Amino acid sequence: MLKKLISHPISRLLLLSATALSITGCSQKITSVNDTVRLAVQGTADVHKSAYDIAQLPYASTYVRINNQSQLFMVLALAESASGETITHAASKASAPHVSPPQLKWLASDNGMLVTQSGRIIKTVNLSEGNLLATHSNSADPLALGLHLATTPKQWQRSVDWQPGYHSGYQLDSVFVFDHAEVLTINGKSVPVLRFNENVSVKQLNQHYSNTFWVEQRTGKVIKSLQYIAPSLPSVEMTILKPFS
Template structure:
């Protein structure tokens, strides 16, 4: 996937080629009335994207850094936030008193897409290495319930669909482990976080792998994560620079 790549921005943005596509529907905003904004920033270069905190805060869009395996770091902005649930028993359909978090869709210049919900990668589109198609479960994702809460279940089970190949309905077992407190750098600032490791086992393939999450100790939101969306797909690292609000 050719993510949007940016070299370091200078304060005036004078050396950046900037293309903005903004599509608005009624009541659109980053404050969640059904956001439908699409923004694409393009700048040629192969270095890691590194923006200053001032540059990031100046943009009126939620944003993140993304890295696929050991590839270059890319800067992405929120393209779409959907306040909707999916039909059927899905991670997208939350039950009980847990709120339904929005589906956040992050777009690249070549129309690749990452979809996150409560910090989990739930769907990808147009990745050359393959894509996770859907995640379904009868139980609420612990990330939605808040891993920072002591009574949140640390085990979860779900089914997983991904491509290429006919990989549909694979059962996965998830177990979270609290690895304590850490300090990470985000937007040039040290941030106190809770570090959790999720071990996922897919018995049909006799495979297991680990995902990592760095959470806010205040509200449990994912600040940084490194996830393998499906067994045969590459790891994707996300760092939230400006969260959706």
């Protein structure tokens, strides 16, 4: 439900507050808060951007739908390494494969934030229904390795912390199962994808739920996802329109 996000008009969702992180030097060249104000769209109905408009924006962008509410349009504010260093472009990882994938930060007007890594939501901040505080794992996320590859493990284990309540160190066991191949139409283009379901078990709570990831057939990059922020928090659907590059 995340009422704090949903109740705001799109124009307020896209507006970065005056306290937003400085991103001077980022390849997306967001030089001031006013840059994102120009992207505002009034109203709470589903937002749809034309392929031309998306291509013209100097930002990575995504559609976001929270708990089946109105579709939102968000832009990427900042890309950082796990150590907090600003990353200027996604290709920077290519020369250093041992480096963790960038953490992409999508900000709302009230400082609400979604943080994704390899297409997975790994942290949220300032959401009214609660927040995923941290995600920990001793092994690489199969999403980062590429689910399209036969060599990628299809089982994974991580622990998460979230609020409200004292939920710390809960173990999540995941099994990725290939569903089927299909073609998505995104930003006016046909994208061949492989659909995988991530079946998640939370033994400490005796709970089970499922996330879904659509990965590009050739690169394995997550193009679309439907995932739960945490076991007791809402689902978020994300569709990448213009990837971070």
